[in-house]
Amino acid sequence: GENVEQHPSTLSVQEGDSAVIKCTYSDSASNYFPWYKQELGKGPQLIIDIRSNVGEKKDQRIAVTLNKTAKHFSLHITETQPEDSAVYFCAASKNTNAGKSTFGDGTTLTVKP
Amino acid sequence: KAGVTQTPRYLIKTRGQQVTLSCSPISGHRSVSWYQQTPGQGLQFLFEYFSETQRNKGNFPGRFSGRQFSNSRSEMNVSTLELGDSALYLCASSAGNSYNEQFFGPGTRLTVL
Numbered sequence: 716g717e718n719v720e721q722h723p724s725t726l727s728v729q730e731g732d733s734a735v736i737k738c739t740y741s742d743s744a745s746n747y748f749p750w751y752k753q754e755l756g757k758g759p760q761l762i763i764d765i766r767s768n769v770g771e772k773k774d775q776r777i778a779v780t781l782n783k784t785a786k787h788f789s790l791h792i793t794e795t796q797p798e799d800s801a802v803y804f805c806a807a808s809k810n811t812n813a814g815k816s817t818f819g820d821g822t823t824l825t826v827k828p
Numbered sequence: 829k830a831g832v833t834q835t836p837r838y839l840i841k842t843r844g845q846q847v848t849l850s851c852s853p854i855s856g857h858r859s860v861s862w863y864q865q866t867p868g869q870g871l872q873f874l875f876e877y878f879s880e881t882q883r884n885k886g887n888f889p890g891r892f893s894g895r896q897f898s899n900s901r902s903e904m905n906v907s908t909l910e911l912g913d914s915a916l917y918l919c920a921s922s923a924g925n926s927y928n929e930q931f932f933g934p935g936t937r938l939t940v941l
């Protein structure tokens with residue numbers, strides 16, 4: 716089955732700096748890669764996603780890149796703010812199994828004011 | 829649009845008991861997926877229901893079961909509870925077609941004593 720590895724497990728940055736989280740996946744048939752932000756006491760919230768026919772997607776301060784050949788994708792957050800502090804998860808799934816996602820282990824991001 | 833709701837939010841049970849958790853998806857969504865989240869294992873896929881049928885299943889024992897009703901609401905049941913079943917149980921709602929976006933509820937925190 717699919718396996719998703721996520722690095723780093725913890726990340727601490729100064730406010731205003733950039734943060735990068737990386738994930739690799741094993742199943743070349745995976746074609747949908749979402750990123751979630753989970754705050755304490757809440758469920759994961761979808762923040763951005765990318766499909767395999769696209770190499771990069773940007774939404775304000777957040778961007779995701781995908782390298783299908785290398786089977787890895789990354790989340791980039793620019794101009795970080797304290798409210799960006801949370802646990803971030805990457806995931807992978809296929810159109811044929813739309814409701815089944817495999818998640819990375821999460822990255823705890825701390826943005827210091 | 830109302831989000832995904834899960835009830836109850838917190839539950840305390842003892843070993844050997846059984847428990848039923850409920851999830852109401854976003855209006856119009858036909859797919860409900862269930863995940864178990866623990867500090868050690870991360871987010872693990874349990875199963876997905878689409879139009880009242882189980883469409884995908886993860887690698888959990890038969891003590892974990894679920895069902896979906898005609899209004900797309902879903903329940904999951906865990907029988908003969910074990911200490912290791914203590915976790916946050918999350919449900920995710922999606923349209924269930926080739927668009928994979930999943931929207932998570934706040935989860936049910938189950939503690940088994």
